[in-house]
Amino acid sequence: MTILITGGTGRTGLKLAHLLSKAGHTILLTSRKGQVPHPFKGVKFDWLDPSTFTNPFNADRAIDRVYVVGPVGVFDTLPHVKPFIDLAVTKGVKRFVVLSASVIPKGGPVAGKVHEYLEKIGVDYAVLRPTLFMENFSTGPVTPNSIRLRNEIGSVAKDGRVAFVSVDDIAKAASDALLVKKSWNTDRYIVGPELLSYDEVAALLSQVLGRKITHKRLTPDESLSIWTTVGGLTVGLAKALIKTQTEIANGAEVAVFENANKIVGKTHLREFFESNPKLWVI
Ligand SMILES: NC(=O)c1ccc[n+]([C@@H]2O[C@H](COP(=O)([O-])OP(=O)(O)OC[C@H]3O[C@@H](n4cnc5c(N)ncnc54)[C@H](OP(=O)(O)O)[C@@H]3O)[C@@H](O)[C@H]2O)c1
Secondary structure, eight states: EEEEEEESSHHHHHHHHHHHTTTTTTEEEESSSSOOOOOEEEEEOBBTTTGTTTTTHHHOOTEEEEOOOOOOSSSBBHHHHHHHHHHHHHHOOOEOOOOOOOOHTTTTTTTTHHHHHHHHHHHHEEEEOOBBBBGTTTTTHHHHHHHHHHSSSESSSSOOOOBBBOOHHHHHHHOOOOOSSSSSEEEEEEEEHHHHHHHHHHHHHHHHHHOEEEEEOHHHHHHHHHHHOOOOOOOHHHHHHHHHHHHHHHHHHHHHHHHEEEESSSHHHHHHHHHHHHHHHO
16 A cells, blocks of 8 residues: 655655655655655656646555645645545545645635545545644745844744644654544644744744844735745735734634644754754854
8 A cells, every 4th residue: 555645845745755664654755847855756746737647546556545735835726636636536545634734724725625625525534734834944935044144033923922843743743644543534733842932933043043033023014025025925825924924913823722633743943943053054
């Protein structure tokens, strides 16, 4: 039996690949170019090109579970993901584990309608709803450079707190959801072990780096301008991101952390900063 990992070159997908292969499972990764990191096997696959949907099943007829990371930067992924789910079911796939987000309810944008669809068709599934990734501080065009060049972390989140989660902990939850005998058939939040405000994050990073990092409190307009220029996001996606941060300011992620339906990761933000200090050196 084989586990197909879509988004296999991405942050959670690649960690998941390492976890599953270390545990002796057969896996197949996808990427738009068809190239995946050594030593994994990969196939060309593009959510926006349905002619690539049969590639995984032509490469391996034993695929029975799929990790779904939908097309990035798409507001509603269901029109792209549904035809693949339908095909996969006919090819013998028995379980789908979908990466969504804490802010996205069933039926909502991005992966929210995929969540709703899987429940509707009655196939085994799990929906992972992680909070903000710790890795947002180390990868991407905006925050890492802002730390390196200006010693600032910008946000509109004010004093709102978030239990930042590591991609290692998300991959572990994905692995558990794929392998557990009785499928979850529901969603679960994935959070880190502690709630921190952006002021506290900046103080933590200052201690680790030995230089002063500050939390710059941005207005929504300032943030929109940064994310659409430096960040390269569309106005719609930048506004969605700002809305998420505004909700953080209003306590949304504290409510997620206090929700009983969650998996709590092990990695503390301090450990994450301490294991990567060179990332923020100019
Ligand atoms: N960042 C956060 O804090 C956060 C929090 C909660 C949830 N999330 C969710 O996490 C998901 C992944 O985000 P990420 O930034 O971590 O991305 P990522 O997984 O690091 O990268 C995206 C992956 O998807 C693949 N991909 C992109 N477009 C594709 C397409 N059209 N067809 C097939 N594959 C495609 C890429 O592979 P190739 O380039 O090799 O094709 C890559 O492996 C998003 O849906 C987001 O909603 C993020």
